[in-house]
Amino acid sequence: MVDIIRFKELGRFYNKVDIEEVLHGNKISNFSAHEENFIEIQIDKDCRFLADAQLKLLCLCHHLVNQGADLSLVFLGGKCRCFTFMDRCGFLLHLPTSVTVTPTKPSSREAASIRFQGQSVNLHEIRAVDPVVSRNNRPIPGQMTDALSELLKTDCEKFLTDIQTVICEFCDNVSQHSQSQSPGFVYMHHYPTTQKIYIVIADVGVGLLNSLRQGLQERNDIFKDSSDETLLLEMFNNGLSRKNDQRGSGLNRMAEIAIKYNGSLHLRLDKCLVDLTPVGNEFASAHFKPCADMAGTHISFSFEVPKI
Numbered sequence: 067m068v069d070i071i072r073f074k075e076l077g078r079f080y081n082k083v084d085i086e087e088v089l090h091g092n093k094i095s096n097f098s099a100h101e102e103n104f105i106e107i108q109i110d111k112d113c114r115f116l117a118d119a120q121l122k123l124l125c126l127c128h129h130l131v132n133q134g135a136d137l138s139l140v141f142l143g144g145k146c147r148c149f150t151f152m153d154r155c156g157f158l159l160h161l162p163t164s165v166t167v168t169p170t171k172p173s174s175r176e177a178a179s180i181r182f183q184g185q186s187v188n189l190h191e192i193r194a195v196d197p198v199v200s201r202n203n204r205p206i207p208g209q210m211t212d213a214l215s216e217l218l219k220t221d222c223e224k225f226l227t228d229i230q231t232v233i234c235e236f237c238d239n240v241s242q243h244s245q246s247q248s249p250g251f252v253y254m255h256h257y258p259t260t261q262k263i264y265i266v267i268a269d270v271g272v273g274l275l276n277s278l279r280q281g282l283q284e285r286n287d288i289f290k291d292s293s294d295e296t297l298l299l300e301m302f303n304n305g306l307s308r309k310n311d312q313r314g315s316g317l318n319r320m321a322e323i324a325i326k327y328n329g330s331l332h333l334r335l336d337k338c339l340v341d342l343t344p345v346g347n348e349f350a351s352a353h354f355k356p357c358a359d360m361a362g363t364h365i366s367f368s369f370e371v372p373k374i
Contacts, residue, residue, distance in 0.1 A: 068104045068105070068106050069092070069103070069104065069105045069106070070105075070106050070107075070108060071088065071089075071092045071105065071106070071107045071108070072088075072108045072110075073085075073088060073107070073108065073109045073110060073113050073123075074110050074113075075110040075111065075112040075113050076113070077112075078114070079114045079115060079116045079119070080113065080114065080115045080116065080119040081116050081118070081119055082116070082118045082119055082122070082332055082334075082339075082366060084119065085115070085119040085122050085123060086122075086334075086339060086357050086358070089122075089126065089357070089358040089360070090357060090358045092358075103130070103133065103134055103135035103136060104135075104136050105130055105135045105136070105137050105138070106137075106138045106139075106140055107123075107126075107127070107137070107138070107139050107140065108140045108142055109139070109140070109141050109142065109148060110142050110143065110148075111141075111142055111143025111144075111146045111147075111148065112143070112146070112147070112148065113148045114148065114151075116255075116257075116264065117253050117254070117255040117264035117266050117366075118264055118266045118332065118364070118366035118368070120152075120155070120157060120253070121192070121251055121253050121266045121267075121268045121364065122268065122334065122364055123157075124157055124160060124161070124192070124251060124268070125251070125268045125269070125270050125360065125362055125364065126360060127139065127161055127162060127165055128162055128248055128270045129270050129360045129361050129362065131162040131164055131165065132248065132270060132361065136164075137162070137164070137165045137166075138165065138166040138167070138168065139161070139165055139166070139167045139168070140167075140168045141167075141168065141169060144169050145169055145170075149169070150178070153172060153177065153178040153179065154178040154179055154191075155179060155191055155192055155253070155255075156177070156179035156191040156192035156193075157179075157192060158171060158172055158177065158179075159172065159174060159177040159179050159180070159192075160192055160194060160249070160251060179191045179192070190210060190213050190214075190217075190253070190254040190255060190256075191253075192251050192252070192253045193206050193209075193210070193251065193252050193253070194249040194250070194251060195236075195237050195240045195241075195249060195250035195251060195252055195267070195269070196240075196241070196249065197240050197241055197244045197245075197246050197247065197248065197249060197250055197269060197271065198241065198247065199241075200237075200238065200241040203237040203238075203240075203241070206233065206237055206252060207230045207231075207233040207234040207237065208230065210229075210230075210233050210252070210254050211226050211229055211230040211233065213254075214226065214229060214254065214256075214263070217256055218256075218371060225372060228323045228326070228327070229265070229323075231319055231320070231323060232265055232320050232323050232324075232367060233252060233254075233265060235316040235317060235319060235320045236252055236265070236267035236320070236365065236367075237250075237252060237267070238316055239267065239274070239316070239317070239363070239365070240267065240269045240271070242277075242308070243269075243271065243272070243273075243274050243277040243278070243308070243363065244269040244270075244271025244272065244277075244362070244363070245271050245272045245277060246269060246270060246271035246272065246361075246362075248269070248270050248271070249269075250267060250268060250269030250270075250271075251266075251267070251268050251269070252265070252266070252267045253265075253266045253267075254266075256371075260370075261370055261371045262368055262369065262370055262371070263368065263369055263370075263371060264366060264367070264368045265366075265367045265368075266364070266365070266366045266367070267364075267365050268334075268362060268363070268364040268365070269362045269363055270360075270361045270362035271361065271362050271363065272361070273335055273336040273361065273362060273363055274333070274335060274363040275294055275297060275298070275335055276336065277308050278297060278301070278306065278307075278308045279297070280308065281307070281308025282308070289306065294335075294338075294340075294352075294354065295351075295352045295354065298333075298340060298342070298352050299342075299349055299350075299351075299352060301317050301318070302317050302318060302320075302321035302331070302342060302349050303318065303321065303348045303349055304318060305317070305318035320367070321342070321348075321349060322347075324344070324367055324369065325344045325347060325348070325349075327369040327370070327372055328369060328370060329367055329368055329369030330342075330367075330368050330369075331349075331365065331366070331367055332364075332365070332366040332368075333363070333364065333365050333366075334357065334360075334362075334363070334364035335363060336359060336360060336361055336362065336363075337356065337357065337359055338354050338355060338356055338357055339354070339355045339356075339357050340352050340353065340354055340355075341353045
């Protein structure tokens with residue numbers, strides 16, 4: 067028997083909510099209980115995915131394979147616009163090697179994301195983030211910021227430094243919290259119609275709060291028994307680390323930049339979705355919503371292109 071996850075054409079982009087509705091409807095947390103996990107993800111011809119939804123889909127593929135699934139990805143429209151876009155942005159290149167793709171899965175030498183690298187004015191290809199050797203990730207923030215500078219035709223040092231800080235903290239978050247051998251991913255995309263930029267980081271590790279709680283319990287920190295909301299607000303507003311070394315201030319700097327550029331922060335944790343709401347110069351509340359179980363952490367930062 068094959069379990070099918072179907073993404074139907076919506077007439078608009080799949081966003082962070084739409085993809086969760088599909089995953090929740092398919093109860094993906096139950097797949098690992100099957101004796102044989104044959105799962106087919108079907109994507110309709112005219113499907114389109116916003117950057118944060120696309121990385122959620124990529125991490126779903128890694129999660130299911132890590133759970134022992136025999137996974138296939140089927141583009142029902144063949145080499146349609148959706149297929150070619152996912153090829154160009156690096157989605158297909160970064161799938162687990164065991165995943166089969168219909169109509170075809172490009173080899174690394176054939177991947178369009180390599181052939182077209184840096185040639186699109188809006189698209190910045192998905193980059194793999196090393197979860198173990200953090201120094202391997204050092205080029206990523208500079209490369210993506212350079213691409214953004216070219217895209218926006220700006221050399222505003224303060225703005226570009228702020229965005230580079232966000233990407234750097236995103237990458238550090240993977241190596242600090244994922245505790246996984248599977249790669250994380252970072253993706254940036256500009257949407258000219260809405261003048262919005264998405265910067266998204268995701269991994270399939272143990273989860274941000276799980277990692278944090280582990281460290282807090284080990285050192286008997288005053289926040290060790292705090293609620294998820296308290297931990298997140300403390301982490302983003304004041305800085306809170308799994309190690310007692312001030313490294314938790316990184317997410318705090320990222321939050322300050324998000325607020326500065328009227329941005330929004332969306333998190334997908336292993337069992338819930340969180341949208342952080344800014345009030346003044348800090349995040350005053352966190353809205354939680356249950357979601358289908360999936361390993362890892364997903365952080366999406368979206369903001370309008372500033373008038374520079």
